[in-house]
Amino acid sequence: MDSQFIVPENELQEMKNFFENRDLAEAVESVKRCLEDIDQVTLNVAVTGESGSGKSTFINVIRGLGDEEEDSAKTGVVETTTVPSPYLHPHHKNVKYWDLPGIGSPVFNPMDYLKLVKFHQYDFFLIITTERFRECHILLAQAIKSMGKKFYFLRSKIDSALKGCRRGRTNYCMDEDLLKKIRDDCVNGLRAGGIEHPRVFLISSLEPEKYDFYLIQKTLEDELPSHKRHVFLLSQPNFFHQAVEKKKKFFLSQIWKWAIVSAMNVVTSQRPGASSTSCVPYLSANGDLTLMVNVLEEYKKAFGLDARSLKMLSDTFGKDPETLRSMIRTTTALEEITPELVFHHLKSQGLTDMGRIVTACVNQIVPQIGTLASGGVAFGTTYGTLSSFLSAMAEDATRVLTTALATSD
Secondary structure (H helix, E strand, O other): OOHHHOOOHHHHHHHHHHHOOOOHHHHHHHHHHHHHHHHHOOEEEEEEEOOOOOHHHHHHHHOOOOOOOOOOOOOOOOOOOOOOEEEEOOOOOOEEEEEOOOOOOOOOOHHHHHHHOOHHHOOEEEEEEOOOOOHHHHHHHHHHHHOOOEEEEEEOOHHHHHHHHHOOOOOOOOHHHHHHHHHHHHHHHHHHOOOOOOOEEEOOOOOOOOOOHHHHHHHHHHHOOHHHHHHHHHHOOOOOHHHHHHHHHHHHHHHHHHHHHHHHHHHHHOOOOOOOOOOOOOOOOOHHHHHHHHHHHHHHHHOOOOHHHHHHHHHHHOOOHHHHHOOOOOHHHHOOOOHHHHHHHHHHHOHHHHHHHHHHHHHOOOHHHHHHOHHHHHHHHHHHHHHHHHHHHHHHHHHHHHHHHOOOO
């Protein structure tokens, strides 16, 4: 059997746990609730700093938007934010980045500021500066800590800082040495101000593939509560191969749940009075194809294979968008994903036959699947179809990113 259709042991065990001590209907409802809970998780990220620190540009980049796109955060050398401004992720509407009013005025009071911006609605704070961190940043961090929230220091526009450090130097100095000097300067200043064990991330919104951009993404993902990690991960732009692999791993862990829903759809469609079955063997009328369309659309957007994401990637790395698009081999990712397109794929790939094989494998560990009759084959068909598409789209994303990151000869 093709390795991509082999259900991993940990997923088989998870399925077994869902069906133990539950009847079939109760187990399926539990699976559905898990999928619904994933869609309902919210994430609110507060981004603050002084005027001109690059808050808005950072918010645009981490959402995968250019500064001039619709719904992008306003950028400028003067402070454009006077009240907390929420910016929704273009594909994940439950993820919001909040551009907070600038800090640093002579009469800055951190407690008043946190009250003004409604402190409790944020999951964590990103404190950004373009130079060394000052008293206003330290006071704000201490106030955030005293109220039980996490904060992270971001030193932005690090590309400009490096150019400034090189200018006028007659002796050769490696970028690594300059970066260490900048980082140490920030850390020592924060320690002197009373911040214990400060973590400083050096980033450039113009060159997000460099410096600490991936490190801050990984740190935030690792330190978020477990139920919020996935929504943060899926909302991140595809600037790094590690992110592509992590997204693939998460989606793989969810396929069996969608397959269970598909199997139950067939059982429901076979009840007296239900609509006729689909022209696709072992799938319910329209419902399962629509289910697959929705999941595949999520894959396409999460892997950055949609037109808007490709345009952003080409702008960020200065590559021709058609060159990036040419790296996509999955026909489905290049077209509008419709039930008809999925149907054609099912028939051409013989995935209903593969569905029987997958179901037989799963039935050895979770015999309840076999009791669903043709619904059991629907389980395997959906599992095989989503696995096939996921593998292909993840490979496309890897090729696209490799091409985007490649340096010109």
